[in-house]
Amino acid sequence: MIxxxxxxxxxxxxxxxxxxxxxFIGVFFIGNPVxxxxxxxxxxxxxxxxxxxxxxxxxxxxxxxxxxxNAVQGDLGTSxxxxxxxxxxxxxxxxxxxxxxxVALLLSVGIGVPLGVWAGMRPNGVAGRTIMAGxxxxxxxxxxxxxxxxxxxxxxxxxxxxxxxxxxxxxFLGMQVSFLTWDGLxxxxxPAVNLALFKMSLIIRLARANTREVALQDYIKxxxxxxxxxxxVVLVHILKNIMIPVVTxxxxxxxxxxxxxxxxxxxxxxxxxxxxxxxxxxxLDRPVIVAYLMLTVLIIVxxxxxxxxxxxxxxPRIRLSEMKG
Amino acid sequence: MNRLTAPLIAVLLGSAATPAxxxxxxxxxxxxxxxxxxxxxxxxxxxxxxxxxxxxxxxQDAVQKVTPGLAESWEALDDTTWRFxxxxxxxxxxxxxxxxxxxxxxxxxxxxxxxxxxxxxIFTGGIADMQAEDDHTLTITTTATNPLLPTDLWSxxxxxxxxxxxxxxxxxxxxxxxEGMGEVPxxxxxxxxxxxVGTGPYKLDNYTRGSELxxxxxxxxxxxxxxWERVVxxxxxxxxxxxxxxxxxxxxxxxxxxxxxIPRIEExxxxxxxxxxxxxxxxxxxxxxxxxxxxxxxxxxxxDPRVREAISISINREAITERIMGGYAQAAGELxxxxxxxxxxxxxxxxxxxxxxxxxxxxGYPDGFSITLGTPNDRYINDExxxxxxxxxxxxxxxxxxxxxSTASQFFSRRNALEFPIYMAGWGASSGDxxxxxxxxxxxxxxxxxxxxxxxxxxxxxxxxxxxLEAMATIDDAERDRMLQEAETMVxxxxxxxxxxxEQTVWAMKPELSYEPRVDQYTMASEVKPAx
Numbered sequence: 091m092i093x094x095x096x097x098x099x100x101x102x103x104x105x106x107x108x109x110x111x112x113x114f115i116g117v118f119f120i121g122n123p124v125x126x127x128x129x130x131x132x133x134x135x136x137x138x139x140x141x142x143x144x145x146x147x148x149x150x151x152x153x154x155x156x157x158x159x160n161a162v163q164g165d166l167g168t169s170x171x172x173x174x175x176x177x178x179x180x181x182x183x184x185x186x187x188x189x190x191x192x193v194a195l196l197l198s199v200g201i202g203v204p205l206g207v208w209a210g211m212r213p214n215g216v217a218g219r220t221i222m223a224g225x226x227x228x229x230x231x232x233x234x235x236x237x238x239x240x241x242x243x244x245x246x247x248x249x250x251x252x253x254x255x256x257x258x259x260x261x262f263l264g265m266q267v268s269f270l271t272w273d274g275l276x277x278x279x280x281p282a283v284n285l286a287l288f289k290m291s292l293i294i295r296l297a298r299a300n301t302r303e304v305a306l307q308d309y310i311k312x313x314x315x316x317x318x319x320x321x322x323v324v325l326v327h328i329l330k331n332i333m334i335p336v337v338t339x340x341x342x343x344x345x346x347x348x349x350x351x352x353x354x355x356x357x358x359x360x361x362x363x364x365x366x367x368x369x370x371x372x373x374l375d376r377p378v379i380v381a382y383l384m385l386t387v388l389i390i391v392x393x394x395x396x397x398x399x400x401x402x403x404x405x406p407r408i409r410l411s412e413m414k415g
Numbered sequence: 416m417n418r419l420t421a422p423l424i425a426v427l428l429g430s431a432a433t434p435a436x437x438x439x440x441x442x443x444x445x446x447x448x449x450x451x452x453x454x455x456x457x458x459x460x461x462x463x464x465x466x467x468x469x470x471x472x473x474x475q476d477a478v479q480k481v482t483p484g485l486a487e488s489w490e491a492l493d494d495t496t497w498r499f500x501x502x503x504x505x506x507x508x509x510x511x512x513x514x515x516x517x518x519x520x521x522x523x524x525x526x527x528x529x530x531x532x533x534x535x536x537i538f539t540g541g542i543a544d545m546q547a548e549d550d551h552t553l554t555i556t557t558t559a560t561n562p563l564l565p566t567d568l569w570s571x572x573x574x575x576x577x578x579x580x581x582x583x584x585x586x587x588x589x590x591x592x593x594e595g596m597g598e599v600p601x602x603x604x605x606x607x608x609x610x611x612v613g614t615g616p617y618k619l620d621n622y623t624r625g626s627e628l629x630x631x632x633x634x635x636x637x638x639x640x641x642x643w644e645r646v647v648x649x650x651x652x653x654x655x656x657x658x659x660x661x662x663x664x665x666x667x668x669x670x671x672x673x674x675x676x677i678p679r680i681e682e683x684x685x686x687x688x689x690x691x692x693x694x695x696x697x698x699x700x701x702x703x704x705x706x707x708x709x710x711x712x713x714x715x716x717x718x719d720p721r722v723r724e725a726i727s728i729s730i731n732r733e734a735i736t737e738r739i740m741g742g743y744a745q746a747a748g749e750l751x752x753x754x755x756x757x758x759x760x761x762x763x764x765x766x767x768x769x770x771x772x773x774x775x776x777x778x779g780y781p782d783g784f785s786i787t788l789g790t791p792n793d794r795y796i797n798d799e800x801x802x803x804x805x806x807x808x809x810x811x812x813x814x815x816x817x818x819x820x821s822t823a824s825q826f827f828s829r830r831n832a833l834e835f836p837i838y839m840a841g842w843g844a845s846s847g848d849x850x851x852x853x854x855x856x857x858x859x860x861x862x863x864x865x866x867x868x869x870x871x872x873x874x875x876x877x878x879x880x881x882x883x884l885e886a887m888a889t890i891d892d893a894e895r896d897r898m899l900q901e902a903e904t905m906v907x908x909x910x911x912x913x914x915x916x917x918e919q920t921v922w923a924m925k926p927e928l929s930y931e932p933r934v935d936q937y938t939m940a941s942e943v944k945p946a947x
Contacts, residue, residue, distance in 0.1 A: 121828035127532040129457045131845060131855060133865030136537055143530075171449045171456070173530030173602055183625060238655060245663035253663040254656050255649055256626050266623075359651040359660070361625030369447070369625075369652060374824045 091402075098398055102391045109387040110161070113380055114154050122146065123170050123374035144170055157380070166384060167377030171370070176381035180363055185265040186256060187355070187362030191347040193269065193278055194285035195340065202290040203336065206297025207324060213302060221294060228291030237284040237357035244280060252277050254359035281358040285351055289343055293336060300332035338397070345393040440643040440928075440943060443657045443666035447650035449532070451611050451622050452602035453572030454525050457533045459845075462570070463937035464648060467630055468508075469572035469613035472499060472518065473565050477933045477942075479693065479755065479847030481565050485513065485573055485614060486553075491890050494560040495543075501551040505637045507575040508618045509609075515547035519585045519593070520576035526591035527599045538567045545587040560888040562895055566846045578612035616641040616941045625650070630940070646940040661685065661923055668924035670938045674741045674796060680923045686946075689921040690932030691745060691752045694843040695852065696795055698726070698788075698805065698913040699872035706836040708787035711815075716780055717836065723910035725774040726837075729812040730805055731766040736916050739800050743921060747914035750842070750852040750903060755934070757849020757899030761907060771812040783813025789835030794823035796918055802839050805915070830871050838871065841918070845935065849899040853883050857906050874911040 124141050132140075141147050145156065157167065166177045209218040245253035257277030259266040268274030304310060305328060313323050352364030359365070363382065370378040446460040453465040472486040486499040505513035525539045544556040557564060576585060582595035605611045611619040616638065617630035628648045632641050649666060651657040654673045661669045662683055672680055672687075681687055700717040709715065716722045732746035745752070748763040775783060788809075790802035799820045806816035816837075821829065830838055844851035859875040860867040866880070867873075879902050886898035906912060920936045929946045933939065 121824040122831070123824075125827035125831055126824050129533045129537065129845075130842070130869060131851065132533065132537055132868065134862040134868050135865055136534070137868065140533070168530060170532050173450070173455065173532070179624075186625075238659075241656065241659045241663070245665070246659055249663060252665045253659040254651060255660075255665065259623075356653055357656055359649070359653070359656055361623070365625060365652075372652075372824070 094402060095399065098395060102395050105391055106384075106387055110158070110384060111154075113383045113387075114157060115150070117376050117379050118150055118153070120371075121374055123376055126374045127170060161384070166381035169370075169375055169378050171373050171375045171378070176375075176377040177385075179378060180366065180382055180385060183361060183363045183366050185267065186360060187348055187351055187364060189265075189267055189269065190278070190281055190285060190351055190354070190360060190362060191344065193282040194289065194347060194351075195344060197282055197286040198289035198293055199336070199340065201286075202293030203297050203329075203332075205290075206294040207301050207328065207332070209294065210298040210301025210305065211324065213298070218298075222298070225291035225294040228287045228294075233284065233288065233353045234357050236287055237281075237354060240280050240284055241357070251280050253280075254357075256361055281354050281360050284358065285347065285354045289347065292339065292343070296336055296339060297332055300335060301328055304328050304331045341393060341397050345390045348389060438644040439647070440645075440668070440940060441647045441649065441666045442938060442940060442943075443649055443651045443660050443669035444938060445650070445652060445654075445657060445669075445671050447625065447652075448628065450602045451605035451619060451628075452528065453574065453605075453613070454521070454528050454535050455531055455602040455605075457531075457535050457537070457570065459843075459935075459937065463939060464628060465572060466615065466937070467617040467646070467940050468611060468615045468619050469574065470615050471571050471573060472501075472568045475566075475569050475847065475935065477690075477931045479934050481569065484569070485518075486568075489565055492554070494888075494890060495557045497555045497557075497564055498548075499553045499555065501553060502637065503551055505614050506635045507578065507614055508612045508633055509575060509578055510635075511575060511577045513573070513614055514550040515553045516550075516581070516585055517573055517576045518553055519545050519547065519587050520579070520581045520596070521573045522571060523585060523587060523591070523593035523596055524574065524579070524599055525571070527596070529601055531602075535571060538570050542587075543589060560890065562887070562890045562892070563846055563848060563850070566848065570845075573614065575612040578610055617646060620645070641941055642944060643940070648940065658923075668922060668928055668930070668938075668943060670920075670922055670936075672921055672923045674743050674921070677741070677743075677921065677923070684926060685923050686926050686928070687921060687923045688930055688932045689743060689919045690934060692843065692918045692920045692936050693751060693755065693845075693847060693934045694795075694841050694918045694936070695747055695750055695752075696744075696798075696801065696839065696841045696915045696918060697747075697750070697856070698837060698839050698915060699856070699870075699874075700726070700913070701833065701836045701872050702875070702911075703833075703873050707834060708836040710785045711782075712780060712784035715836075716778065716784055719778045720910055721774045721778040722780065723913070725771040725778070725812060726809060726814070727764045727910055727913045728767045728774075729771040729814075730764075730808050730913075730915065732763060732916060733766070735801055735804050739797050739804055740916065740919075743796070743919040744916040745919065747916045749907070750856070750912070750914060751844055751847075751849055752917045752934075755844075755847055755849070757896055757903065759900040759904060761904070764913075768808075768812050775813060780813070783815065785815035785817070786836050787817050787819050789819050789821075789826065789830060789838035791823040791826040791840070792820040794826070795841045798839065801915070805839065833871055833873070835871075839915070842869070843936070847934065849903055850883065850887050853879075853899065853902055853906070854887070857911050858883055872912065874906070876905060876909060876911060879905045 124137055128137055128140055169176045169179055172179055205221050209221040212218045241253050244251045255277055256268055258271045258273040259268050260270045268278045310327055313327050355362045355364035356368050367382050448461045448464040449456045453469040471484050473481050474484040476482055485502055487502045489497055489499045491497050522539050525535045541557050541561055543558045546554045579600050580597040582597050585595040587593055600610050606622055608619045616633055616636045618633045620629040620631045622628045630646050632644045651660055657669050658672050658676045660666045677687055700723055702718055706715055736744040736746050746763045748761040749758050751758050753760045788802055788806050790798055792799040802818050806818045809816045842852050842856060855869045857870060857874050858866040859880050860870045860873055882898055882902045886895050889895040922930055927946050929944050
């Protein structure tokens, strides 16, 4: 087991380092930040001074070396634009994104699982077909377009909900959150729905497929034969068994939801990390871009690592086959 | 629901303006201030927001004329010495009095601000000395003659020496060597309303990065009580959501709605105002021996003024402003819209493709040549479409033109590396003075002297350079105006650079509001008024 853990940890570390190299080189080639940051009226001397102060006059390998040695000590650089540690700026935005991601996750599970089970139980009914058709829309319509449509309908035409921003926030466990006030909650609904739609469709399809499979198993037939009520069969026997793959997906998708809520945050002007990334790319704020991507990589690698470890605990065949391979 | 009930209630009450609106104003801005420190990042986004909280010795009105701010008057004693009389009875937000000490402290702090992405030292670098004759009289000595000192001072925000912890006596010395500065707070400290203390009409209330900036009315403001009790400024960077926020009633006013959405906004009952901006969109041509991206010609055809003239008169500027800019632009004959300082009222180059072909033939290119036109595609209003139109018009006189469009950050880096034989870009003269485009865009590139930093066409005219330098050292406004006109005429007669159009800046707001549009494109909360 320990050998397996160490090996898996080594692989994760390698992935992080490989990403660091790729990200750093990629960002290096997307233009010179000084051209964007500095006032156009500045003279060549001002430009040179700024370039030097930001360390941009050094060759790529030196800049990377400095970045690496700082990163090992937990310093991912200082933002060019804000003049503060890049990590601080990102972490400041983390609660807003986490809140959005969790609410979206709740929505997609809370709505997706029941709908999927329903569609799985009655695959040929009108409701079942409608749900499946709806989930295709959730899959195939681009995220930003869904977002704009939600704004158009619920904010502009109906005027029920605000079009963007975060609204009133209150302190909860040391973080600023929106969901405790009506104003905050009303701002949260549309972006959360927007972010949830894709995952919801995914979960609906997964739940439906599994329900259909499980419903044909002998133990379900046996439960029915025992005379258990339909509700009990669905809630206890079927739901319990389809949740295993659903939980796996949730674990994997939560990471990507936190990391890539970018589109939703941009459309709804939601002040999270994704919007920060877009703004930073426009301003070529390299340290923030690099720190953001590194943080994302870390989150995803960590989640994958934890999931793998849990799997190997649940099912010894996994780590055995890997050790042989 | 809001959209229906609000007018209904207003009708029932028999009054057009609802009381709630008269107290609070919400603005949707297209970008966000990077710091609350007014001396940290010299960027229009920061300046327009922080001008509500901090003031400077001078101000600029909607057409960029320099008018008194915290200084009530000033005079040039000689070529390098100026005396400023400061306003009496001005209070800071924390209740302390505004005196010459605050001015000296503020100027002293500029070079001490750490990590600034674009420092304000370009304005303080030329100040050799400052002396307070008394609490409200100040003399400023510059190292060289600088007729634009009162203009430059508009950019230097006055912070409170007391709030920032200065000693009782502050003495000026250049390059951050002042005495009596105490411990100088850095930019992050300005998130606190205790440090971000200015003399402006609004006080800082709350700044949540990425989300909103809230300011509240300063009751003791020397210029009278501001109209709004509370102003919320929300950054909404994407165009569509910003328009949606206005239509949905989330915000009362937005800046820069996309031109194609304006009819829809007007139909929904909102008012739209626009004004000519100080931003010129121009074409610059690389006038060096061997530029990249030109094929089918020996040497560099752009070195021939006849070719440059042919390009200029091949462009139908009226068609561009009408069809691509939707009327929200004006064909340009100069580098700044008249009647701004240093303009001559020069005619727009006529559209004459036949004459252009003749000129090309005379210059020895009867069959034309092919060239690459560089342009950003997300920086100026409809920039890529304009460049495409220009390319087609140039193709009609025989110059095959490929458009190379890229995102602004890419474009500026490539342009500054001289990758484009011809490029389209824009220039906003923040000083509102002709010396700004002349010095930056067409003066001979000279790193040591700081001339021509954005002259990526490498145009060079020593005669013009000499005249420009002389103008920049002339205090007499009438004389300087004449010299700048003459210098500009030299460049334009030579077709050294080709002006295309002046952008117009647009604001959209609820019908209950009014705003006098500003040439410098700033959205100033204190200038938003309830409609008459």
